[in-house]
Amino acid sequence: MQPVIETKDLKKYFKVGSSSFLHAVDTVNLSIPAGATLGVVGESGCGKSTLGRTILGLHPATDGQVLYKGRDITHLKPAERKKLAREMQIIFQDPYSSINPRHSISHIIGEPIKVHKLVKGKAELEERVRELMNTVGLAPRLYDAYPHELDGGRRQRVGIARALGMAPEFIVCDEPVSALDVSIQAQILNLLMDLQEKMGLTYMFITHDLSVVKHISNEIAVMYLGQCVERAPSDELFKNPAHPYTRALLSAIPVPNASARERKPQLIRGEITSPIDPKPGCRFAVRCPHATESCTGEELHLTELSPGHFVMCRLHEN
Amino acid sequence: MFKRKKKKDLASARPSGFADIWFRFRKNKLALAGLITVIIIALFAIFADVLADYDAMAIDQHPEIRLQGPSGEHILGTDGYGRDMFARIVHGSRYSLTFALACTAISLIGGTLVGATAAYVGGAVDSVIMRVLDAFHCMPAMLLTISLSSALGVGLKSIIIALSISGIPGYARIVRSVMLTISQQEYIEAAKACGFGSLRIIVGHMVPNAISILIVNAMMSMAGLIMSAASLSYIGMGIQAPAPEWGAMLQEGQTYMREHFSMVLIPGLAIVITALSFNLLGDGLSEALDPRMKD
Amino acid sequence: MSFLDIRDLTVVYTNGRETVHALNDFSLRLERGKTLGLVGETGAGKTTAALSIMRLLPERTGRVLGGSVTFDGADLRSLKEEEMRVVRGGKISMIFQDPMTSLNPVLTVGEQIFETLELHNIENRSHQQLWERVDEMLALVGIPPERKKDYPHQFSGGMKQRVVIAIALACSPQLLIADEPTTALDVTIQAQVLAMMDELKQKLDMSMIMITHDLGIVAQTCDDVAVVYAGEIIESGSFEDFFMQDKRRHPYTRGLFGSIPNIDSRERRLTPIEGLMPDPTNLPEGCRFHPRCPDCTERCRTERPTAHERGGHVIRCHLFEKEGE
Numbered sequence: 001m002q003p004v005i006e007t008k009d010l011k012k013y014f015k016v017g018s019s020s021f022l023h024a025v026d027t028v029n030l031s032i033p034a035g036a037t038l039g040v041v042g043e044s045g046c047g048k049s050t051l052g053r054t055i056l057g058l059h060p061a062t063d064g065q066v067l068y069k070g071r072d073i074t075h076l077k078p079a080e081r082k083k084l085a086r087e088m089q090i091i092f093q094d095p096y097s098s099i100n101p102r103h104s105i106s107h108i109i110g111e112p113i114k115v116h117k118l119v120k121g122k123a124e125l126e127e128r129v130r131e132l133m134n135t136v137g138l139a140p141r142l143y144d145a146y147p148h149e150l151d152g153g154r155r156q157r158v159g160i161a162r163a164l165g166m167a168p169e170f171i172v173c174d175e176p177v178s179a180l181d182v183s184i185q186a187q188i189l190n191l192l193m194d195l196q197e198k199m200g201l202t203y204m205f206i207t208h209d210l211s212v213v214k215h216i217s218n219e220i221a222v223m224y225l226g227q228c229v230e231r232a233p234s235d236e237l238f239k240n241p242a243h244p245y246t247r248a249l250l251s252a253i254p255v256p257n258a259s260a261r262e263r264k265p266q267l268i269r270g271e272i273t274s275p276i277d278p279k280p281g282c283r284f285a286v287r288c289p290h291a292t293e294s295c296t297g298e299e300l301h302l303t304e305l306s307p308g309h310f311v312m313c314r315l316h317e318n
Numbered sequence: 319m320f321k322r323k324k325k326k327d328l329a330s331a332r333p334s335g336f337a338d339i340w341f342r343f344r345k346n347k348l349a350l351a352g353l354i355t356v357i358i359i360a361l362f363a364i365f366a367d368v369l370a371d372y373d374a375m376a377i378d379q380h381p382e383i384r385l386q387g388p389s390g391e392h393i394l395g396t397d398g399y400g401r402d403m404f405a406r407i408v409h410g411s412r413y414s415l416t417f418a419l420a421c422t423a424i425s426l427i428g429g430t431l432v433g434a435t436a437a438y439v440g441g442a443v444d445s446v447i448m449r450v451l452d453a454f455h456c457m458p459a460m461l462l463t464i465s466l467s468s469a470l471g472v473g474l475k476s477i478i479i480a481l482s483i484s485g486i487p488g489y490a491r492i493v494r495s496v497m498l499t500i501s502q503q504e505y506i507e508a509a510k511a512c513g514f515g516s517l518r519i520i521v522g523h524m525v526p527n528a529i530s531i532l533i534v535n536a537m538m539s540m541a542g543l544i545m546s547a548a549s550l551s552y553i554g555m556g557i558q559a560p561a562p563e564w565g566a567m568l569q570e571g572q573t574y575m576r577e578h579f580s581m582v583l584i585p586g587l588a589i590v591i592t593a594l595s596f597n598l599l600g601d602g603l604s605e606a607l608d609p610r611m612k613d
Numbered sequence: 614m615s616f617l618d619i620r621d622l623t624v625v626y627t628n629g630r631e632t633v634h635a636l637n638d639f640s641l642r643l644e645r646g647k648t649l650g651l652v653g654e655t656g657a658g659k660t661t662a663a664l665s666i667m668r669l670l671p672e673r674t675g676r677v678l679g680g681s682v683t684f685d686g687a688d689l690r691s692l693k694e695e696e697m698r699v700v701r702g703g704k705i706s707m708i709f710q711d712p713m714t715s716l717n718p719v720l721t722v723g724e725q726i727f728e729t730l731e732l733h734n735i736e737n738r739s740h741q742q743l744w745e746r747v748d749e750m751l752a753l754v755g756i757p758p759e760r761k762k763d764y765p766h767q768f769s770g771g772m773k774q775r776v777v778i779a780i781a782l783a784c785s786p787q788l789l790i791a792d793e794p795t796t797a798l799d800v801t802i803q804a805q806v807l808a809m810m811d812e813l814k815q816k817l818d819m820s821m822i823m824i825t826h827d828l829g830i831v832a833q834t835c836d837d838v839a840v841v842y843a844g845e846i847i848e849s850g851s852f853e854d855f856f857m858q859d860k861r862r863h864p865y866t867r868g869l870f871g872s873i874p875n876i877d878s879r880e881r882r883l884t885p886i887e888g889l890m891p892d893p894t895n896l897p898e899g900c901r902f903h904p905r906c907p908d909c910t911e912r913c914r915t916e917r918p919t920a921h922e923r924g925g926h927v928i929r930c931h932l933f934e935k936e937g938e
Contacts, residue, residue, distance in 0.1 A: 043799035058510060085513030098504035102526040111522075112512040151889060152655075162508065181654040182826060186872035186885030193882065208799065211874040215881055238876060252804035254829025256873055258856040261833065267808060268801055271769045341630065 039213030042223035093175035095155035153184035349602020370405030406562035429489020437497035537600030622680035650835035723761025771802035850926035
């Protein structure tokens with residue numbers, strides 16, 4: 001089956017200073033089949049948000065390709081890009097800054113529908129907006145409300161309704177729950193899963209929290225400093241994490257049960273290094289407990305450990 | 319974190335943005351006084367002809383009643399040419415307000431266009447615009463006005479043009495920095511992701527969010543402009559006699575200052591009170607429009 | 614009496630138009646040398662509780678209406694401001710969530726640690742001795758002492774939080790209040806900082822209140838747990854009471870556990886708590902949690918439940934009334 005989204009050696013560099021480049025996304029290969037969810041996990045500065053935005057064309061790619069249903073959409077003309085916006089959408093992290101404080105809820109949800117001329121006339125627009133509000137669980141009385149009257153969870157629902165308005169097939173969810181309280185987080189996660197089942201949506205779910213993606217993803221990609229260092233089906237990744245960074249991430253998550261005391265996290269040294277002009281070789285090597293000389297100096301490639309489980313690490317070559 | 323959130327909780331209970339601004343504004347008594355004074359002065363300017371006939375009372379000279387003190391007929395007395403001081407002050411408010419409003423409007427619109435262009439287009443265009451504005455900024459407003467007045471002739475028109483031009487760089491800077499901040503908000507990215515065009519994003523999404531800051535700045539600059547207009551007339555570069563301009567009245571009054579102190583006191587007070595009121599109003603608005611200033 | 618004993622503390626914020634009921638009959642006890650996890654969602658009143666202990670509530674809006682705070686035998690609410698200043702930073706220290714804003718950008722980190730030491734210099738130590746202590750503190754939190762001459766912007770987020778911790782611990786406080794100390798940090802850095810705090814706590818023999826929304830952090834670091842909801846403690850008890858299986862729990866606590874994405878669980882769907890946090894300006898009658906509670910009865914709507922204790926495990930819920938007796 002043809003994947004909905006595919007990236008081929010996708011690169012996004014930002015120029016810093018006169019001759020340096022920040023490698024935000026470096027040679028990333030992904031593919032997401034229709035109706036599935038790919039979780040993209042990594043810590044701040046790993047390029048996961050840039051990856052999502054580059055796929056959507058919000059940032060122009062430096063090199064490589066983005067394919068949407070087999071069609072190359074890396075370099076589209078503005079008019080074509082606009083048309084494609086109907087099919088590819090994004091949900092943002094911060095419910096406080098992602099909706100315009102000066103617009104009413106009905107305006108925020110209705111504007112894209114109006115701009116893309118998806119309905120005829122005012123009555124039909126209102127009907128569509130109300131239907132969307134119902135879908136995401138917003139009370140009808142909020143139709144004329146303004147964002148400052150809403151709490152974080154409800155704002156996030158507005159953001160979801162806005163994205164759904166154009167009936168997209170693919171949605172990038174950029175940390176949609178990390179700014180929310182736990183009890184609200186679970187509500188939004190369940191809503192996203194419901195919508196996926198009902199509408200057959202394809203998600204790319206970006207987060208720093210491995211425990212969140214476990215619930216929603218079919219496949220997970222772990223990113224470190226712009227590179228995808230491990231990719232595997234969700235269960236497989238949690239059962240057999242191969243990359244030392246993935247293992248460190250997994251063990252660093254505080255688990256809310258009594259066994260938490262016994263399992264000491266495998267601490268990794270130091271902090272994320274600079275993504276500006278990285279040297280060839282494993283970018284995690286400076287923090288890695290298993291690093292050897294062979295880890296640096298030469299670019300690494302993904303190795304397939306088992307069907308669908310890829311890792312970029314010297315330990316697992318051969 | 320908790321404190322910030324709590325304010326949002328408070329905000330969620332509010333009926334609407336406007337009532338909310340009014341509530342915060344009302345708490346600032348000085349700002350309220352400023353607002354009331356500004357309204358009264360505006361009413362004077364609007365109904366000046368009803369209060370006192372322009373030609374008969376503010377322009378025609380009556381040497382027989384010159385330099386009289388306050389009386390039932392002339393509540394503020396008369397000046398050195400026997401003109402009614404009250405009538406001249408009331409008509410003078412028209413000059414000050416028209417002038418300040420016109421200058422503010424022109425520099426606001428000009429500044430917004432220039433600043434928004436610089437912010438949205440960015441790159442080389444941004445740099446060129448900003449450097450040109452810097453050059454303008456270096457020229458003292460008074461000097462610019464004086465040179466323009468000598469080029470275009472002395473009068474209301476040249477000082478409006480001159481002070482509007484010198485006001486543009488300030489607004490352009492503010493608009494540019496506000497727009498740059500707004501353009502980094504996620505809702506602008508969301509609008510782009512929805513496939514909206516540039517014009518819709520600037521006019522529909524960015525400008526409305528910049529407006530409150532512009533209003534506050536406009537109020538503040540009104541005060542400065544009223545002072546500038548008076549100073550220019552005072553040195554004879556502004557509105558020419560016999561027009562009842564406050565600065566010009568102050569200058570005329572100087573001659574009689576020793577014996578008739580009220581001749582300088584009255585126009586002086588008019589200038590100070592008007593400028594102060596706009597300042598207080600601007601101050602109050604900036605606090606009221608920015609919820610973060612609340613406690 | 615406990616080391617720290619808060620009884621029926623009631624705090625409101627007013628802005629002239631509305632009153633936010635931040636803490637309502639908030640009671641909490643902490644024993645010497647123990648770590649208490651104070652768990653709750655945004656706006657529950659966790660930070661207000663910490664600020665009330667420190668007497669740092671915003672002056673113009675915050676007001677303590679009643680209750681007592683006793684620390685090490687002293688009634689903190691009746692201390693004079695000068696006496697309170699000795700307690701603050703000297704006996705009780707607090708670290709805040711955001712390391713980026715709690716350091717002064719124009720002073721070197723060494724100067725900032727030094728400043729705290731100088732302010733609480735009861736033993737009249739010389740400047741040289743104080744600078745030695747600065748080095749000691751930096752080494753303690755895992756920062757090379759020669760970095761004391763660096764400014765905050767030269768440090769990464771995790772390192773800044775270490776500096777903040779060094780400042781808080783400089784005067785060897787007896788109680789450390791940590792308000793979401795790792796929320797702004799990445800997980801791997803969070804793990805480093807938590808491990809360090811755990812080590813320091815044992816080394817320095819101090820008590821700690823760990824304010825957090827993350828039950829995982831509580832499970833890892835705390836001896837006792839208290840859950841805050843709408844300004845009151847709805848459940849408190851030991852680590853075992855909370856994290857051993859099949860224990861009795863307040864319906865809200867149960868909901869919290871159900872909402873957390875858990876890497877150990879096999880389920881795909883989470884079971885969230887329905888509804889939203891109550892509006893603190895307009896708290897519901899009866900039990901504060903009743904509009905969201907799956908076990909709500911008629912009585913819960915009208916009558917405010919009292920705290921029911923069994924073996925140190927306190928639950929404020931009508932459901933546990935009989936067994937509590």
